[in-house]
Amino acid sequence: MLNNPVLILNQNYQPLNVCNARRALVLLNLGKAELMQDSVGQINTVSKTFDIPSIIRLYRMVKIPLNVRRLSRIGVFVRDKHKCQYCGVHSKTLTLDHVIPRSKGGQHEWDNLVSACNSCNNKKAGRNPVEAGMKLIKPPSPPRPNPFYLVERRTILSDWKPFIPWLVPQTIE
Ligand SMILES: [Zn+2]
Structure with a gap:
């Protein structure tokens, strides 16, 4: 269970990365993150019982290094x-x-x-x-960097879906 995947949200609730429950418990213990959602189980140590987290949120905003898309x-x-x-x-x-x-x-x-x-x-x-004598439809430019690249290729657990912007259905007004 300590290897269960845990979604880490940035301070602004954007998905940032995925870590394992062990790492998430350390972040919670150090007061660097808050628990957003428990997953199914608990883990017992000699002195304490911990809920295994499914989602945590960092108290500090982490700047994501820009992931410039490789030219191909x-x-x-x-x-x-x-x-x-x-x-x-x-x-x-x-x-x-x-x-x-x-x-x-x-x-x-x-x-x-x-x-x-x-x-x-x-x-x-x-x-x-x-x-x-030809005209470009639009001048070419590098594609926008993807801020979710650390999470995008991971398996998305159903718990996490409300925090995954590309899965949240857009409200039509
Ligand atoms: Zn053509």
Whole structure:
């Protein structure tokens, strides 16, 4: 039971990380966190009985290091929602286009890469958009960092769901 997963919320109730119950009990004991929710069991030591926590919240706000998304071909397609950034067509066979061609000093970076369909890529060839008379739907930029990356890939227990923003249904007004 001491290895049960425990959701750690940041001071502002945002999910921060997952730890095991042992670590969570230490944080509670040190007065660094408050118990938000018990899980099923209890654990007995010589002197005390502890509820096994399921969710704890830190008393102090922890700054999350920014997780800048690593550049990848797929990453660019996902950012661009699989849409050619010149003509707007959805395609499964997109190519990666350097907005400023590499031959002209363009960098292989998020802000110089877009998804382009074959025909736009051929039309643009080794030119920049102005020379080719083509317009970008939107200037490329790095995707937003994900503040939940420590929790996102974890199994989400049902207890935790109210605190997981991407699972909370949006209220429609
Ligand atoms: Zn196109």
